[in-house]
Amino acid sequence: MPGLASHWLKRLGESTKPAYLMIPDLIEEDLASGRLQARDRLPALRDLAEALRLNYTTVARAYAQARKRGLIDAKAGSGTFVRGRAPALPLRAGTGAEMTMNNPPEPPTLTVRLRESAARLMSTTDPYDLLRYQDFGGTPADRAVAVDWLRRYVPACRADTVLICPGIHSALVALVSLLARPGQTICLDTLAYPGIKAIATQLGVQLQALPSDDEGPLGPAFETLCKTQKPSALYCNPTLQNPSTRTMPQGRREILADIALRYSVPIIEDDAYGMLPQRTPDAMATLAPELTYYVTGLSKCFGAGLRIAFIHGPTARQTQRLAGTLRATTVMASPFNTLLATSWIKDGTAEDMLKAIRAECVARQLLARDVLAGRPYDADPEGFHLWLPVPPDSGWRPSELALHLRSRGIGVVSSAAFATDGNPPDAIRICLGGPGERDEVEESLQIVADTLDDPHHLHSAML
Template sequence: MTILTLIAENQPNTGQKYVHLEQLFKAAIRDGILKPGEKLPPLRTAAWEAKCSLGTMSRVYGSLERKGLVNARVGQGTFVQEAANIGADIILPKPHQGKEEQSLTTDQVIDLGMNAIANDWGEEIIRWALQRTATKASSYNLMTYRDGFGDTKQKLALRAFLPPLLQDVSEDRILINHGVQNGVYTALGRLTSPGDTICLEPLSYPGVGAAISQLGLSSITVETDERGICPISFEQQCKKGRIRILVTTATGHNPTCITTPLSRRKEIGFIAQKYDVLIIEDDIYGFLYPDAPPPYAHLFPSQTVYLSGLAKRISPSLRIGFAVAPPHITMLMAQGITAQTWMVSPILINTAIEIVGRGDDLDSFTSQIRSEAKKRHELTTRFLSPYATDLKACQSHVWIGFPKDIPVPQLVRRAAEAGVHILDGSRFANNTTAGKHNVRLSIMAPDTTHKLEKALIKLKAVLSNPNENSCDFF
């Protein structure tokens, strides 16, 4: 059997053809009908066999590529990933070395791909808090099972990590989870039914798309502008009656750097209320924006699931996150936590509570991050703005648009050859057109400004010498 035969013999009776076709391709790869290294049929051939539009099949191929299952090669076609690589970059690709880069060691590659925030105090504060937990935590916390609902005293203690406007919420509105990604997955899994559609921004953190795919849900995108989601476009989608949930990052958006103003948040919230659409608000970067408008969870508490965590504030290794939502929703999500992992580690929760006690230090650390971000914004702008059509900066990263004559995949590849890992904007795309001429640079990831400057010098050289081999001038 071939993939074309599989498509022809499994025409869907109901539901969205895009979702059905993607599942068929996934099954074909899993079951060996499509073998590692094998070329997929041309888009037109596959679309003809599936009796769907070319756009639908293009969307399927694009989604498979974003999930790391296939690899599109310019001028050659789309190929199934080798077995060792399948799924390795389902959310974000790791820095890798081609034949030209094998002389580079890991230490020589500067990673501007993963959106981490380097700090020299995170390790110290985690070690300190773990030591205190080891000596102070009760036997009950160290040696017993709990459930996904969490402990009242612990939840109230961890409110200190929430924005000031949410710090007085009652404990039945708070859920402790394993981080924002776990919060997104749990909320989508417990608050949707088969056939529900998730509304996304055209560009977003790829983990959301990975969760939607894993849960077998479908998605549509809404138009955005320089202020965030366009109300007219959002309402048009809501009128179709298909949307159950809107997932958005309103503050320090990843990757576009947009912070949605208060007036726009109110417009979007009122539309969500009108059509009974739940808002999942990812506010992982919110602590870096003290002057940001109130979160949706404050403006529309009955309509919002607010998510944040400690991955950016302290360290990605501290897998503690928070959800704030109406009590009936936190109850459902708690059941989801119990079903997935039974409980969030009480040891990590106690560690986070110890860190809460160093509030003055946390405020000082956050101010240091914002100050350092400003310096790095200026450095990045100085080196790269002459080559960009648009450059937006926020507290953790920059989003750069390039002229259409600069092929972004080639830029990413040549940067890797020079020892700099950056991300193609299409990695964040939820449709076939978004992010094609952009890259995201995580300028707060290098542990020193000097290392960032070294990376920017290399990127500038790559952009200044479009026809030269990157390895020739480094």
């Protein structure tokens, strides 16, 4: 696997972590990103040692660590293989609590209204209108509604700087394609949305993690990078950051915006969760309007199937350049999803949904506070994620814990999926929106807490 070895060699050179500990992290990270698949055969010890310019003993220790963490299996006479994953859990509440995906809670009080609203739209719309090509980026009427909605977050946005597209992920693909060529660099936090990692890998763009603290990327580190190697863009997720749940304070936003302005570095502001808090600091698009591409959408805050995103570009000209890139990759947003989004924003359904989902988030966070009392974790009262450290004395590695919980019907995500610097913290991310009912949330969190407290746990085998 020469491509894998060269990737690992580069990452090892960038990390200060001992190689025998870093290699298992790379295996876990590549499993999360799709670079490695279940039952892939890994290089023999001597071959990998030669490819990575390490001694045999170091690679043997690395494989031993990876076996301990349940990442690989060695079969006499056959070689070393990546282990498979436990059976997938349903993406909706059922026999398991799916707490990995970014599913917002689904307040049952809205079910009837949403059903009636969708039926009414279908009964009053020519179905063939929904089967035809649409205006790219949304019709003038759709954009006008989108602008009214976005102005609560970016007051200066206009119809000629706004595009409607099929989901935030699609918007990020287009933005990375537009702003960075293969081999160029985008800088970002040490923890980030796994999708941006996958996009960068697919497009051959390098990601440079910026040293961070509890408020976000450090300004001096960003400025040093701008001086020594001007990045193609700064990617940030400043409100309810995925996975840390942190909201970057006003002061840190101003520092980063000022540096970006002085060095003319474009900003990709991924505001996927920015609708949930009732109050937030100024958007980067307000602090650095001539450089910031502001992206938000409905799938992360309303429901994953409502794949509608809004992009506000710095200028009308730059928005049109982005439109060309988007057109090449996505053609157009789903007409039915666009119809739903526009109608729900106009008639107030979207605002009522947001209030109900926010209230449900608050209720579930209160449950989590009670179950996890005395245990340190990060969360926002109006968000639906938890960032839970895994104590060193628990005996668990994050990957092992995630695997064990999945065997018990609970899905969580190990920190390696989010790390951009090759040094993931010992933590897992838990989504409180996946379980359908609050009692499922409480029961699942209790199992997580009990598992962390059990010093005699049994490591479940991967299939």
